[in-house]
Amino acid sequence: MGVHHGHILRILRDEGPQSRADLSRRSKLSATTLTHVTAALLRDGSILEGDTSLPNGVVGRPAQAVKLAPDARSVAGVHIGAGNVQVAITDLLARPKATAAFAFDTEAADPDEIVGQVSRTVTELAAEVQVETSRLLGVGIGVPGPVDPARRTALASINVGWRNVPLADKLEDALRLPTTVEHNVSAMALAESHYGIGKNVPALLYIYLRTGLGAGLMVDGAPFRPGGHGAVELGHIQIVAEGKRCACGNVGCLETFVCERALMDAAGLKGAAPDNLLARVEQNTAAWDVVVRHLTTALASAVNILSPDLIVFGGHLGDAPQSLFERLERDLPLRIMPHMRDILSIRRATFGAQSGAIGGAAVALDQFFYSGALH
Structure with a gap:
């Protein structure tokens, strides 16, 4: 495996075109090693050469830069x-x-x-x-x-x-x-971390709601894979001691309140779930308060344990009414550790249905x- 090649490709992906001098400094590779690596990447078309722009007022020959060639492969x-x-x-x-x-x-x-x-x-x-x-x-x-x-x-x-x-x-x-x-x-968390709203975010928690409620965590650009298995089971945090039986076998899990089936029932809907499902639930004030309260409790637990800088909402949560974000911005800080209150932000996912x-x-x-x- 070309570890050095991968390192250079990741720098160009994350930081854009670089002169060879900048690449050498960022990668900590010797000039000789960098020359061999970039030559191989140029030969197979993974990167391209071009000129870097000089600052205003600077006269001279622009440095030769290299950049990723996004269309080279698929x-x-x-x-x-x-x-x-x-x-x-x-x-x-x-x-x-x-x-x-x-x-x-x-x-x-x-x-x-x-x-x-x-x-x-x-x-x-x-x-x-x-x-x-x-x-x-x-x-x-x-x-x-x-x-x-x-x-x-x-x-x-x-x-x-x-x-x-x-x-x-x-x-x-x-x-x-x-x-x-x-x-x-x-x-999905990986995609947001490398190509979406989570670029350069130290810790990103992605929460996705469709049939069930799932989560994924990125730390310093790499997936957090507890036990090597990858899943962060936010939907199976127990919210109430006496509650409905969950698909996982426990009772009172968050997912018994925040999943498509429960939300469709709360909205009085049948058939396929609409894209504005949470907006429809919001019309039932009592049901909406239960959903938001239990979601806030689970998020507080997740933030206090995992300390994410950014929470990204996808699926139905990504399509949620703005009032959900306003409620969370009001109520969540009171339930998380003080040092997280000025750090944490909550945003909608970048890639929508895709x-x-x-x-x-x-x-x-x-x-x-x-x-x-x-x-």
């Missing part, structure tokens, strides 16, 4: 949710070139059928953007629930009824492309490109 990102799958082909900055989605029945969620459909969709999207499937760097898959430390197997996806499903093996057999698997909300697929792409980019694995 990856596929996949998000498997409860009843839906998103797929995207992206460039090296996780910007989508083509996207697609399909639904499946959670009551009969056959992993082999879903993998087959994912494989066909990736192939179709690659053709759409005129990229040979074999030229993709790899595939990143976000799945609900924890994954194994090697990031190849979905260990326990409660909402689709999966246990110990070797998704990476299955998709590699179907597509003949390297594949990695990650907890889906951790993948967060899942872009998260999968971000995982693939980390594993197969910015690690230096290509070199």
